[in-house]
Amino acid sequence: MQKKLHVKVGDTVKVLSGESKDSEGKILEIDRKKNRVIVEGVNVVKKHVKPSASNPQGGIEETEAGIHISNVMVVQGGVASKVGRKKGDDGKSVRYLKKNGEVVK
Numbered sequence: 001m002q003k004k005l006h007v008k009v010g011d012t013v014k015v016l017s018g019e020s021k022d023s024e025g026k027i028l029e030i031d032r033k034k035n036r037v038i039v040e041g042v043n044v045v046k047k048h049v050k051p052s053a054s055n056p057q058g059g060i061e062e063t064e065a066g067i068h069i070s071n072v073m074v075v076q077g078g079v080a081s082k083v084g085r086k087k088g089d090d091g092k093s094v095r096y097l098k099k100n101g102e103v104v105k
Contacts, residue, residue, distance in 0.1 A: 002032060005069065006083040006095070011104070013072040014080045015042055020067070024075055028064070036066035043067050076104055 007013060007027055014024050025040040045065045051058035073080045074097070081099035088094035088103070095104040 004085070005030065005032070007037060007069065007072060007074060012075045013037075013039060014075045015039065015067060015071060016073055017071050018067065019043070027072075030069075031066060034066070035069045037069055037072060038064050038066055039072065040064065074104060076102060 007030070009027050009030060011027050012024060013027055015021055020039075020042045023042050025042045027037050028040050029038040031037070041064070043065045044062050047061050047063050049055060049058050049061050074083050074095075076097060079097060079099055079102075081097035083095050083104060084098045085093050086096055096102060097104060
């Protein structure tokens with residue numbers, strides 16, 4: 001069974017540590033096995049690409065690399081906060097910001 005995470009694909013997050021500290025972006029991908037996320041425009045690395053049929057020139061591309069999931073915090077309405085879980089009005093579990101109690105969409 002998969003463990004529940006405090007972030008989902010599409011969430012806007014703030015980076016807490018590392019070279020890209022204090023930058024914000026949207027989550028593009030989550031790797032649950034390695035506990036890493038790929039955030040848009042954050043932790044950009046250069047990757048050497050061999051020529052192929054789809055890219056006959058080859059060269060150096062810039063792509064986003066993964067960040068450990070513990071180094072990101074959900075941002076909503078300009079407020080970065082820890083995320084908790086509680087029962088919603090319909091009885092299902094919903095995520096909410098612990099700082100102001102607002103439900104995360």
